[in-house]
Amino acid sequence: MAYDQKKKKTRKERFLGEMDAVLPWDLLLAPILAHYPKAGGGRRPIGAPVMLRIYFMQQWYGLSDPAMEDSLYDVESMRRFAGVDLNGVPDETTICKFRHLLEAHGLTEALFDRTKRYLSDRGMMVSEGTIVDATIIHAPSSTKNKSGKRDPEMASTKKGNTWHFGMKAHVGSDPKGRVHSVVATPASVHDAKAMEACLHGNEKAIYGDKAYADQVRKQRAEEEGVVWRVHRKANRGRRLNCADRSFNRKSNRVRARVEHPFGIIKNLWGYRKVRYRGLAKNTAHLFTLFALANFHLARRELAAT
DSSP states (O other): OTTTTOSOOOHHHHHHHHHHHHSOHHHHHHHHHTTSOOOOSSSOOOOHHHHHHHHHHHHHHTOOHHHHHHHHHHOHHHHHHHTOOTTSOOOHHHHHHHHHHHHHTTHHHHHHHHHHHHHHHTTSSOOSEEEEEEEEEEOOOOOOSSSSSOOTTOEEEEETTEEEEEEEEEEEEOTTSOEEEEEEEETTSOGGGGTGGGOOSOOSEEEEOGGGOOHHHHHHHHHTTOEEEEOOOOOTTOOOOHHHHHHHHHHHHHHGGGHHHHHIIIIISOOOBOSSSSHHHHHHHHHHHHHHHHHHHTHHHHHHO
């Protein structure tokens, strides 16, 4: 009663209430229920709706399995969002097993695909153009672990004058910044090598920074009637002329929107370093993060419908 009558609604309460209202829970739960354990003669499993809500809170607040369990005991707004009381909080092992279930059956990719269809059906994701980009997600470079080695599926790359160890998240987004394609590779893979996988094939325009500049791709795109808005790159030892600089500035007005989902997962939700070893688990994690980032970008439009 005291909690319900408090004077201020916290930032966390507002955010959780907003996401609770816009997420299509039944649609997202459908693929999970097909694989979720059914009640039998033993202990009754905690409901899939509760576990999905807890899993999403882990992404929003960057919480490990033990930290998620502790937060559910500590924070009333999180318990209310999950739909549990103090006697019904799942332990860290249950939370971990739910994540493994999603990974084992490719369910995070299914959540991502359903998110795309849901937003497309409502006109909140358009297919006319694609913006391609990539961001580096760091991995621990220390060898002070059980195996005594760094993650063999991660790699090093140099950006500017700084070396980074980890993986790359390559994405394709629509002109509003809503992501429709996600590809994970070691950080050493050049951005342009994942370009084809980030396109859906029905583009009328393609945007990207100078890492994607390629005369062969440009010619092929123009032959197919696709507008090529990838940044122009100067020849070695020369500067861009005024026309090329103007072209790049105009392209940036659209291209910059692909940075919005990166900003959400890295700055708002704190995903700057991988949580798991290996590309498979981290790719599954990326599908969830970008699905939720799409809902976050479209939340005001969804709330208005």
